[in-house]
Amino acid sequence: MKLFEFESKRIFKAEKIPVPRGDVVSSSEEAKRRAASLGMPVILKAQVPAGRRAKGGGIRVAEHLEEVAEVAQDMLASRIAGFHVHRVLVEHYLPILRELYLGITIDDSKGKFVVLASSEGGTEIEQIAANAPQKIVSLKVDPLLEFEQYEARRVARQIGLTGDLMLKVSSVLWLLYQVFVKYDAAIAEINPLIITESRDVYAAGAVLSIDDDALDRHRDVIANTGETGERTQDDIEREAAEQGIAYVRLGGDIAVIGSGAGLAMATVDLIRDYGGAPANFLDTGGRITRDHVWNCLNIVMKNLKVAAILANMYGGINPMIEAAHGIVEFVREKRLQIPVVAKIRGNFEKEAWDILERAGIRVVKTTQTEDAARLVVELSKKGPR
């Protein structure tokens, strides 16, 4: 779960990482009041869970209070990167001497945490990584060991810092690593880390993303933030996320339900190959119970474009009778008229096929998703059954 910038900064501040003075507001009046107490000029930052805000007008400087009100008003009425802006972060504007980049993330292929730093921060960091990789210093850390302060100092030296700045930046980097570990982060990033004319350092841009599988350990954070609410732009994706269902809308009219991400993706690929247009990707995960399958169908049918459904499932942990009952109950309760194809294999498959066929659902009994994909594409073109 990616936190909003203001949430990330609250956590950074609590962990002693210096952040610019400021506060989050949700009206232009409030913005003006906050700006007046901070002192002019201020910087206004639209709070949306997406990067590259500056290009969409999401980061602006205001010189006087009237301008603060106007900019805040504009931002709160706009959508940036597809997200409605509900909050604006108003911060004291700091005179910038230099911008650096600091980040901690996971290197899957090495199985390590990785500390990244660059003497050039800002939005161009990915171009720098691509074109001048020598400007990015990286250090891998064994997840069973600590990231020591001397290692942070070495990284700071390697990006060309000396003296007091080396000490200040290495201290921030070390603290950022502590945040990364404490919050089970997928990414903790400061971009830019600014050095002011008075040689102070501040985390001007902050990104903190918590591993979704570790959210239970961080209920306190979520309690303060309101979970998935504003983090997803799509209503169905949001509702699915709230039920713990992995759903991605894709724009077509054939709903896909797969037991497992790889299988669901392959199903989406094949429907496309056979000339169909998938409406979504949905992964049921491992818990194929009657209720869960019912809920998955309910989610995909919220998309009014859906003209056919393909449920593609293998049962390892649960008997497939459960899945069959879930499908049949949904179809009956909702008096579903569109074609439904079920390809089901695994424990108790024959019993599951019986239940489905008696309810008039088309069953594919092979292990070839191709068969099911071809059939659903054909049926979707014929219209309601």
Added chain:
Amino acid sequence: MTILADENTRVIVQGITGRIGAVQTKLMREYGTRIVAGVTPGKEGHSVEGIPVYDTVEDAMQKHSADASIVFVPAPSAKDATFEAIEAGIRLIVIVTERIPIHDALKIRSFAQKATATVIGPNTPGIISPGRVKIGIMPGNLFKAGNVGVVTRSATLGYEIAGNLTEAGIGQSTCVGIGGDRATGVTFVDILKLFQEDKETRAVVLVGEVGRTVEEEVAEYVKTGRFTKPIAAFIAGRSAPQEKRMGHAGAIIESGRGTAESKIKALREAGIAVANRPSQIAEVIKPILQ
């Protein structure tokens, strides 16, 4: 020969008294796996399917000297259970549990490497050598004994492709799910090294998908010439939308790898046959075996 385990492998089930642990213990036993003990802290003295349950892996090991463990322990305690198994001297651990926090999964991988233990998973269907042993949750009826090794990230897409092979009359030596998560104990290359040494395995099927770089690593490994058996691969997610970006750090690490395109290109450049559809895998493999 098989890789990782065979019908003589002595297996402990961690989390044996849970609903899934108990059912899967029964199914593995029916398949022929030698389940020698179970572990659930606080349940020593109980038994499941006639199998004795212990509080600690250490005690179970002392009484039954197991070679392998399969973990059904819920996600919040799965790291603890795995560390316990490694410390008790078990050298093959299969973690079925899904949704384990990634920091925990990375610690498991690191600890396993230091202890030279092999960890399969997390979020894996496990290992099956058809007709001989199953340390996992896969439906046994989809598999059949033979000479093709299968290694997969996705559990169910792995079932599909193994099932396709079986329906086409092509049996499997061993099928391994490395796990569907970003961080797993072993990678594709680790399993390929075992298949290279296994005389019964004449060809390998590799089932990949978007994300991670384990397929690209296979391409690099094969190019070194150290893997000499034919490989047929399928990659799911050709039409997946680009993953939603979180920050810059991920992009810096991946540097353009991880997409279906990048994987397919890398594998083909290494001379590996990449099928466009799952069922083509059987068509590619068949002439190789004849």
